[in-house]
Amino acid sequence: MKPPSRPRPALGKTAPKPPSPRVAPPPAKRPGTAKPRAAGPTREGPLPDRSTRTTLPQDKPEQASAEVTTAESKAPVATVVPLQAREPQQPRSVVSTGLQARLAERELIDKARLRRRLYWVAGVAVTSVLMVWAVFFSPLFALDPEQITVEGTADTVDRKTVVELVNDNHGVPLPRLNTTALRLQIKDVRGVQDVTLRRDWPRGLTVSITARQPVVAVPDEDEGGYLLLDSEAIQVGRAAKAPKDLPVISVPIEGDNQVVLESVLVVLEAIPDKLGADVRAVSANTQDDITLRLRGGGKVIWGDSSSNALKASVLAVLREQAGNSRNYDVSAPSAPITW
Structure with missing residues (x-):
């Protein structure tokens, strides 16, 4: 079968044109929106407003150029900073910086406390040694024969022998004086029944004798x-x-x-x-x-x-x-x- 043929237009009449497709109108421009620029070197910072131009009087070209220069100088200029190589990052510490500082401060306090204890112990030791030397070995408390007193001697006691026995300990510090041995020696002297020794600080000695009385x-x-x-x-x-x-x-x-x-x-x-x-x-x-x-x-x-x-x-x-x-x-x- 043959396809149906299209109807031909009548003579003297123009055929109607097909309807053209509708084209969407361009979007309205928003205020402050810049036009896209062509590819090329870009410039950072806000663009100067060129919608309003200042008409400078022709008779003052120097003043106009100065004003233009001032306006351009006030405009912000973008600074291009070259990229630098990053330094390798150190591993982060588990302990925070504040805790590390406190630990370091505590360590310093402990060391200072230990030093004070050592100084204190050393001072006590030195003081003890000096005191022992001064009391037991120095002439500070040595027996002085001129400060020996003999009491209670009667006619029956040989006083001279008693004084000689005491003087044999001349120069001996009183803390080291063996009073027990000296007492036994004096009791062996003729006429002595009993004797008492008393240290007279710092360098004296008193000998109290109980003489034997004949009956x-x-x-x-x-x-x-x-x-x-x-x-x-x-x-x-x-x-x-x-x-x-x-x-x-x-x-x-x-x-x-x-x-x-x-x-x-x-x-x-x-x-x-x-x-x-x-x-x-x-x-x-x-x-x-x-x-x-x-x-x-x-x-x-x-x-x-x-x-x-x-x-x-x-x-x-x-x-x-x-x-x-x-x-x-x-x-x-x-x-x-x-x-």
Whole structure:
């Protein structure tokens, strides 16, 4: 089949044109929007507004050029900064900078504290050494012979020997002075019963002596004269004649008679002072037949050295009530005898 043919236009009439496609109008320009520029070197910064141009008077070209120059100088100019190579970045620390500073400050404080402790310990050690040297080894506290005082020496004490023993420690610091050994040495001196040492700081020493006091005189058959004995039967001196205030004992002091002598001394130590002042002599052959001879005559048969206080009390009563009796026997104090 043949396709249908198009109808032909009538003669003298122009065929109608097909409708042209509609073209969208160009978008309206927004105020302040710049036109796109062609490719080429670009310029940063806002573009000068060329919509308004300033018409300069022709008769003042110099002024116009100056104004143009000023306007161009006021316009911002873009600065092109060349790219530089970046430095390699260091690894970041886990601890923040503030914490590191605090740790460093704390470390400095600990070190300063340690130094102060070391200085303190060193100062204490040096001070201790100096004090020990000054007290125990320096002459600051050394014994001075001119500052030694000896007290309590009687006629029975050899004072010269005591002073020599103390002076042997000249120059020894008082803290190092061996007072125990010095005391034993002084006690061995004749006539010394006891001694006390007292340091007189910084360089002195006081020696207080308790001298032995003689209580009896014993005839010396070998060399003549009398030996002066104290209450412990220790010789404290010698005399050519028997002292008037001491009783004379007619008892040998050698061998087995030492017990007899000690018994006599115990009796003389126990009787009252008033009765002891009346005793002129004491005799004894054994320790059980002690006899006291009184001044002005008379005697007392004492017996042994037991019940001394009771015997002394009975004798005192008998002497007051006996009348003309001058002899007393108190060897048995419960049954005394007078005649």
